[in-house]
Amino acid sequence: MSDLDTTGLRARLIDAGVELVTAEGAQALTLREIARRAGVSHGAPRRYFPTHVELLSAIARRGFADLQNRAAKAVAGAETGPRAQLTALAEVYLDFALSQRGMYELMFRHDLLESNRLGLRETSLPMFATLVELAGRVRPEADARILAGALWANLHGIAQLWGWGSLRLATDADGHAPLLTAALDAHLGPEER
Amino acid sequence: MSDLDTTGLRARLIDAGVELVTAEGAQALTLREIARRAGVSHGAPRRYFPTHVELLSAIARRGFADLQNRAAKAVAGAETGPRAQLTALAEVYLDFALSQRGMYELMFRHDLLESNRLGLRETSLPMFATLVELAGRVRPEADARILAGALWANLHGIAQLWGWGSLRLATDADGHAPLLTAALDAHLGPEER
DNA sequence: TCATCCCGTAGACAGTGTCTACCTCCGACT
DNA sequence: AGTCGGAGGTAGACACTGTCTACGGGATGA
Numbered sequence: 001m002s003d004l005d006t007t008g009l010r011a012r013l014i015d016a017g018v019e020l021v022t023a024e025g026a027q028a029l030t031l032r033e034i035a036r037r038a039g040v041s042h043g044a045p046r047r048y049f050p051t052h053v054e055l056l057s058a059i060a061r062r063g064f065a066d067l068q069n070r071a072a073k074a075v076a077g078a079e080t081g082p083r084a085q086l087t088a089l090a091e092v093y094l095d096f097a098l099s100q101r102g103m104y105e106l107m108f109r110h111d112l113l114e115s116n117r118l119g120l121r122e123t124s125l126p127m128f129a130t131l132v133e134l135a136g137r138v139r140p141e142a143d144a145r146i147l148a149g150a151l152w153a154n155l156h157g158i159a160q161l162w163g164w165g166s167l168r169l170a171t172d173a174d175g176h177a178p179l180l181t182a183a184l185d186a187h188l189g190p191e192e193r
Numbered sequence: 194m195s196d197l198d199t200t201g202l203r204a205r206l207i208d209a210g211v212e213l214v215t216a217e218g219a220q221a222l223t224l225r226e227i228a229r230r231a232g233v234s235h236g237a238p239r240r241y242f243p244t245h246v247e248l249l250s251a252i253a254r255r256g257f258a259d260l261q262n263r264a265a266k267a268v269a270g271a272e273t274g275p276r277a278q279l280t281a282l283a284e285v286y287l288d289f290a291l292s293q294r295g296m297y298e299l300m301f302r303h304d305l306l307e308s309n310r311l312g313l314r315e316t317s318l319p320m321f322a323t324l325v326e327l328a329g330r331v332r333p334e335a336d337a338r339i340l341a342g343a344l345w346a347n348l349h350g351i352a353q354l355w356g357w358g359s360l361r362l363a364t365d366a367d368g369h370a371p372l373l374t375a376a377l378d379a380h381l382g383p384e385e386r
Numbered sequence: 387t388c389a390t391c392c393c394g395t396a397g398a399c400a401g402t403g404t405c406t407a408c409c410t411c412c413g414a415c416t
Numbered sequence: 417a418g419t420c421g422g423a424g425g426t427a428g429a430c431a432c433t434g435t436c437t438a439c440g441g442g443a444t445g446a
Contacts, residue, residue: 009424027304031403041426042403052403110357111220111298143371149360150375153350154343161349164303167342178336182343186379202393224434234395235434245434 010048012038017059018103025102026109029056056106057113063103067096071127075134082137083191087184089131090155094180097159104159128152138188147187154183203241205231210252211296218295219302222249249299250306256296260289264320268327275330276384280377282324283348287373290352297352321345331381340380347376 016037021029031052032042049055070092078088097104106112131152136144161167162176169178185191209230214222224245225235242248263285271281290297299305324345329337354360355369362371378384 025304030401032401043405043427044425046404047424050404105304108353108359110359111218115357115359142375145362146371146375149354149362150347150351150372150379153354153360153372154347154376155350156354157346157348157350158343160301160353161342161346164308166301166303166308167346169338169342178339179343179346182335182339182380183347186343187375223432225432236396236436237394239435240393243435 009038009040009044013045013048013055014058014062017055018062021059021102021106022100023102026106026112028102029059029106029112031055053112053114060103060107060113063100063107066100066103067093067107068127070096071130075130082134083188086131086134086138086151086188089127089134090151090180090184093155094159094176097156098163098176101163104163108156108160135188151183151187154187155180158183202231202233202237206233206238206241206248207251207255210248211255214252214295214299215293216295219299219305221295222252222299222305224248246305246307253296253300253306256293256300259293259296260286260300261320263289264323268323275327276381279324279327279331279344279381282320282327283344283373283377286348287352287369290348291356291369294356297356301349301353328381344376344380347380348373351376 013034017029017034020034020037031045034055035042035045038044045055049058071089074088074092075085078085128148132144132148135142135148135151139147158167158176158179162179167179206227210222210227213227213230224238227248228235228238231237238248242251264282267281267285268278271278321341325337325341328335328341328344332340351360351369351372355372360372
């Protein structure tokens with residue numbers, strides 16, 4: 001019944017979708033193609049996902065969970081101190097967005113997901129909570145939620161604009177790194193305070 | 194031949210597309226529906242736009258031009274001083290993104306546009322150029338392109354995350370304003386330096 | 387007058403998401 | 417043991433999409 005069931009068709013459909021979006025991008029996530037890759041007819045998914053959107057949402061939830069895991073691991077593995085942990089979190093976030101482009105794209109394609117109803121916002125919440133907590137410790141004088149929200153927005157914007165080439169800089173060799181450090185320095189203050 | 198022709202079918206198709214995306218959002222921009230609204234058969238657009246993507250790109254170019262106009266007007270109308278002009282530019286940018294959601298969404302849906310080939314990046318460039326110029330005057334010690342890029346990314350992220358509800362703050366009444374001022378203060382320094 | 391294109395029509399085709407009728411097991415109940 | 421019922425998947429229809437191709441018609445130019 002839940003996504004943890006690794007045997008049933010439900011899980012196989014989600015698996016196929018994750019592979020597909022990773023390999024081919026969000027626009028490849030056709031209901032019929034997912035069914036094909038899962039080895040069933042195009043009508044079968046309807047048993048478990050009444051609509052295409054619900055299947056895509058289940059796939060996106062996998063992405064949010066993945067990102068959440070990476071973020072938690074990064075924070076735990078970083079040197080202590082909120083600033084270093086935030087840096088690690090931000091690096092992992094951008095790395096995820098740029099290495100798992102298809103999945104990241106899906107995760108923020110609100111027209112493809114049941115964004116408003118339960119599920120997705122809840123899944124992305126824990127990462128934002130740690131973001132708020134760490135941001136509050138770095139700059140106690142600021143509104144932690146605003147600070148964290150602005151920082152998240154900055155990361156998201158870098159991922160999107162850099163990710164598909166809207167934003168090209170003179171220093172192409174460095175990639176997105178200078179943007180990331182600029183964002184961190186701006187919102188959190190320079191590294192050595 | 195160009196988008197400026199207000200009589201031919203080419204311009205009528207773009208007009209219909211702009212109205213449609215404004216009223217119904219990006220996913221409503223069907224080739225056939227645009228043709229219907231322009232009063233022609235579904236095969237007619239092919240004369241002027243060999244593919245769906247090219248028609249959508251022409252519509253998006255209208256959006257970029259509109260945004261560019263608003264930005265220029267905002268900068269011209271603001272009090273002198275780069276910081277005030279940047280604030281006005283940022284406000285206009287966010288206002289555009291949130292009031293013209295469908296068009297803004299289309300403008301950054303790279304899977305729908307001929308993003309790489311000529312046209313779109315060039316259209317969004319002048320705004321970025323003024324962004325770079327103003328940013329360089331506010332903080333001469335920083336790399337202007339990096340600074341402008343990071344700020345643009347922040348605006349874009351706020352527009353996206355706030356725009357469809359990924360980012361909800363405690364202070365719902367204020368809307369996105371605190372995020373905007375946080376971003377401006379972070380990248381440009383507080384208002385009174 | 388007649389030939390030539392420009393420009394739009396109309397139909398076909400494969401592919402899509404959704405709906406519905408059916409079929410085929412397998413387990414439970416009498 | 418025999419039968420019933422429903423869970424779970426199949427298959428076909430439907431309306432819609434983007435693209436392609438054959439066709440028409442009307443103005444323009446030789």
